[in-house]
Amino acid sequence: MTTRILLVEDDPVSRAFLGAAAEALPAIVDVAGTCAAAMDCAMHGAHDLWLIDANLPDDTGAALLSRLRARFPATPALAHTASEHPDDHAALLAAGFIEVLVKPIAVLDLQTAICRTLGFDRAIPDGGARLCANLPDWDDAAALAALKGEQAHVLALRGLFLDDLALQRETVVEALRNGDPQRAQRSLHMLRASCGFVGAAKLGDAVRALESEPQSTLALGRFQAAVDALLSQDRIAATAAATART
Incomplete structure (x- = not known):
């Protein structure tokens, strides 16, 4: 089964970096730069994980997560932000994000966070981290x-x-x-x-x-x-x- 991730990030540099790091797991990564584009993308294909920026041009990441969860209640989500303030992180966790990643984030740290969230083995620093075991819901x-x-x-x-x-x-x-x-x-x-x-x-x-x-x-x-x-x-x-x- 191929892992599919929705990456929501408006900064082109951050979007390219995060997208390339996630694709190397390997995974299929759909990208969006706004909340509106993210909702449209989500409606055209199921995702295993949402990776959402805390602040977007047309709304907050927390507001986007709320709208996404109304349609897809079981999809896990990670937030990413440049803020290091504990109150900002607490608000994102309270909104329903499983973990808050602080940018800039190392490739292996991002990949490992994705693996943890999806229940896979940890990413391995072997020149190209990989998802070792995608556990099924039912065995x-x-x-x-x-x-x-x-x-x-x-x-x-x-x-x-x-x-x-x-x-x-x-x-x-x-x-x-x-x-x-x-x-x-x-x-x-x-x-x-x-x-x-x-x-x-x-x-x-x-x-x-x-x-x-x-x-x-x-x-x-x-x-x-x-x-x-x-x-x-x-x-x-x-x-x-x-x-x-x-």
Whole structure:
């Protein structure tokens, strides 16, 4: 599967640098210089990641993210800015960006941030960093192996897993926000086991990362993005099934 990134940056030099660094992963990079152009680009093709400048000619990066999320709620986003002020970074994180990158940023640092966000192995400084392992949302082979090849059991367990996933996410997030890491760890431990049974590969990886770093905003963002991706697929499948019945 080819990774596709939407890069939103109005400065031509920064746009060329960031675009070339992302393409070297490798990835397909669509570029836009304004919020309006970014929205048009997003509507003409799905993206795995948005890389958005904090300040654009026709609005802010935070405002653009809000409009994009109204259409595509599960797509992760990174912000990039020349500001080093903590308040600016906090505002971008509060707006929904997983991480804030400060320009100028080194090629490897940018590539590694992209890899972290998408759940890939880290970029490797070998003269051309690469995405080593694109984890799927669902690993059917792993699920079938765990359940002795019974496809019906896999589908049934995935249904139960998805039914409970939003509540499990809420439990983890609430526990971390309330300063109760032990409760969060208990929920994450159970969720990791469930991910293994149903083959939720990307979420399982995000759960392990959050278990290792429960105070990490990035790890929490990856966890929530992985949950959103699965729940979004479930909603689409439910809508399609309901339409087929009518």
